[in-house]
Amino acid sequence: MFLSGEQVHVLGCEVSEEEFREGFDSSINSQLVYHDLFRDPLNWSKTGEALPGGPLGVLRAMCSRTGPGPVTIALDSLSWLLLHLPCTTVCQTLHALSHQDSRPGDSSPVEHVHVLGLLHGELHGPGPMGTLSALARTEVTLSGTRSQASAHILYRRPQQRPTHETHWFSILSDFGVDLQGVSPLKSQPHPDPLTPPVDPTTHLTFNLHLSKKEKEAKDSLTLPFQFSSEKQQALLCRGLGQATSHIFYEPDAYDDLDQEDPDDDLDI
């Protein structure tokens, strides 16, 4: 972005300006416009130094900004905004930010505004994550460690199918990125025609097959708890003329023969 001469605005909420600029060389640092929301984002100091309106005010002020050339707004971080502002407010503001060029009745030339937001995935639930994902045209999901990291990129182009790509990279000491390769685009897994499928039932030490007699015996077996019509008849006819079962009870010396219900919870 810097090489192409774009202007970059950074909304810094997570780290101090010194820490953010550390590691960039002077040419990049001179092109970077840093909005410091780290020192006093919630206006606790009340010294008047805090940016008016807090982070939301700064974002909304950016919505009405028009300058020459394309502009990139980097949000460090989107997680901070999402934790402090309602999700709907953040989404509406982001939409307004990135669609500045499509305002009706505006005679000024169309500027491209790119919004770049850093989101810590594990801090938010699936609702806000899904909403922001739907709002974004490109989604880059990072995982892995510094030496072996992967970036899964999802491109959503209008009126086209989304495409996936996975890049493998490692981060160098000067914050540069060493690309190690790209995984192919997702495709349907097809069976390899050269190797025939292996039959696992060959070369066994026990017999898995049944002979014809054994098959017949197996099919004619009735399962003990299966409810068949014979069982149904046997149950229905039981009540007629069949002796009911008896219970023989010999009370001990200590048994209480009180017929009343002490807990009063039997519904007889």
Place this chain on the structure above:
Amino acid sequence: MFPELNNLLNTSPDSVEQGTLTLLCDAGTDGSFLVHHFLSFYLKANCKVCFVALVQSFSHYNVVGQKLGVSLTSARERGQLVFLEGLKSSVDVVLRAEAEPHPLGFLREAGAGNLQPLYEFVREALEPVDCREAAWRSPVLLVDDLSVLLGLGVGAVAVLDFIHYCRATVCCSLQGSIVALVHDSGDAEDEESDVLLNGLSHQSHLILRAEGLATGFCRDVHGQLRILWRRPSPPTAARRDRSLTFQYKIQDKSVSFFARGMSPAVL
């Protein structure tokens, strides 16, 4: 302080790193020995320490401190240590008149709670008042522990904001350090605790994670310590993003560290 831990972290009371946030985390075990280590370490390093102690009484920390070679009583008397005894002052909040601001004033609030009074207390304690304060080295904020604030009804975002403001003041403006302990309950349903732990992990320069052994209690190995450096400091480039794991045994006056599986009792 534990000399073996100093060696692992490559620090000493003579060369204290400034402007860092160190996150202490314990999962399945008690990580308070790390709090005692850093308390005695920074007192020996001649730093001005503000200790927000919400878990134990002053005498508890003093007794352990004496075993490690520091006297909290004399440190407090000479102005090196500012001690907020949470257990005692929480009673004051309830009995005090409501109009007076108190660092633990959020206990009286019915809502989610705002830790700005606590931040103001820390700022006043650590900001240099006059030239006499220059006798101390960098200021240090020590919190034991942040999970107690969640239990007292403060939201995770409010605790993150408190640490954010402390970072801005203590780490960036005053070039000091912060050490805070957070518990990892491991409970998948405790979202607030997860948000707090993950949010702080992203902001920390050094993470020390004490874990209980997966196999349960052991007499000779009390747990495992994972050390993760996150600060990309150019002078010590080799340390960047390095992670080390050691097992430890807590003794009466020290803690011994050894590589996994290399406990002296086993060898």
